[in-house]
Amino acid sequence: MDEFSITTPSLLFPAISLLMLAYTNRFLALSTIIRQLYDAHRRDPHINTLRQLGNMRRRVALIRWMQAFGLISLLLCIVSMVLVFFQQADAAHIVFVASLFLMVISLLLCLFEVLISDSALDILLSDIEIELRKHH
Numbered sequence: 001m002d003e004f005s006i007t008t009p010s011l012l013f014p015a016i017s018l019l020m021l022a023y024t025n026r027f028l029a030l031s032t033i034i035r036q037l038y039d040a041h042r043r044d045p046h047i048n049t050l051r052q053l054g055n056m057r058r059r060v061a062l063i064r065w066m067q068a069f070g071l072i073s074l075l076l077c078i079v080s081m082v083l084v085f086f087q088q089a090d091a092a093h094i095v096f097v098a099s100l101f102l103m104v105i106s107l108l109l110c111l112f113e114v115l116i117s118d119s120a121l122d123i124l125l126s127d128i129e130i131e132l133r134k135h136h
Helices: 012-043 047-085 089-135
Strands: none
Touching: 012 047, 012 089, 047 089
């Protein structure tokens, strides 16, 4: 990098903020689904609830790690900016690259969470298909 200034790490702030908002929304949606699943199970226990539990646990864990890596990435961006301010360019570069690496990990975890979410929908769709075949 020829020109690495204090504004370079700050370019990630809007992206990280939007990602954290998206991650939080995914967590809130998932917590709502889990509460609904809990209520439905209390009213009428079903074997597919068990199939959903492992899926939900994996998704909650992934969202937790997505958020953690995203937040650490943001913190490293701030550290990188501080290092630039104190004219520690080499250290600032290393910390900034580390923040980018952590953001990539966060995004990959998000991809895995989306794929698991898709498998949860497949479980529900297969249930509907089974019920339809029984009635026809």
